[in-house]
Amino acid sequence: MKKILVILLLIPTFSFSQKMSCCKMSSTESFAILSNDAGFVSEHLSPLPFIFIPMSGEMTSIKCSTGEGTHAFIVKSKTASNNWLFIFHEWWGLNDYIKQEAEKIALELPNVNIMALDLYDGSIATDPETAKGLMEKTTDKRSREIINCALEYTGDKAKIATLGWCMGGGWSLQTSLIAGKKANGCVMYYGMPEQDIEKLKKLETDVLGIFALKDEWITTQVVTDFESNMKKAGKTLTVKNYETAHAFANPSNPKFDKQASSDAYTLMINYLKSKMK
DSSP states (O other), X not given: OHHHHHHHHTSOOOOHHHHHHHTTOOHHHHXXXXXXXXXXXXXSOOOOOOOOOOSSEEEEEEOOTTSOOEEEEEEOOSSOOOEEEEEEOOTTOSOHHHHHHHHHHHHHOTTSEXXXXXXXXXXXXXXXXXXXXXXXXXXXXXXXXXXXXXXXXXXXXOEEEEEEETHHHHHHHHHHXXXXXXXXXXXXXXXXXXXXXXXXXXXXXXXXXXXETTOSXXXXXXXXXXHHHHHHTTOXXXXXXXXXXXXXXXTTOTTOOHHHHHHHHHHHHHHHHHHOO
């Protein structure tokens, strides 16, 4: 019996990032399992009720050659342009907060078409439990179908920048990988980074990563590993860390960090302007 106890005590405990590596999960699958973390769920407060009346954007149905259609909130550029910014929502879905953010950013980038994609196919959560269920049901396959459909819609000459928060931060990076030579900028707010160096080698753009030092899930170790992997892949990553918690800049967060959010927003806009001249 004593020997058995000794063996059990010598079994190593793994950190979240180690579990992801040993189990060979994709970065998006790794993030999805956070829905089972009670702390992660409780960190995301229900958005305050909000109704947004669009002024320049509209929901648009998109049909694709594969037959797998989708829809998105699109704000067209003031002038004809091949510049596109894909925006990815957090785990609440494509709600009115994200639509408002799309129109706000469109004013800063008048030569860019803004497309806020809907990875939930029309579903929207207003409480953590519903959001948890939606994130769990969102498959990697369907999300990639939606992204590829959006890329097809933009045309062969499009230059694609991406932006997302939380769950959408991870998909921002994945979309830049999917976009290939169309990729022209990537901003990810505290999203799960891609860990596969061979995949990162195929990235055709630099990345701006905005993270929170008090984030208990996208930890400083996860960010450090991301920096190391990007360096090994020969890619450029700019990291900005804020002394705050996860979801600090989410448009839907009732307790967002106003100062850090404002600074990060300016950093993000200046980056996108430099990419979309």
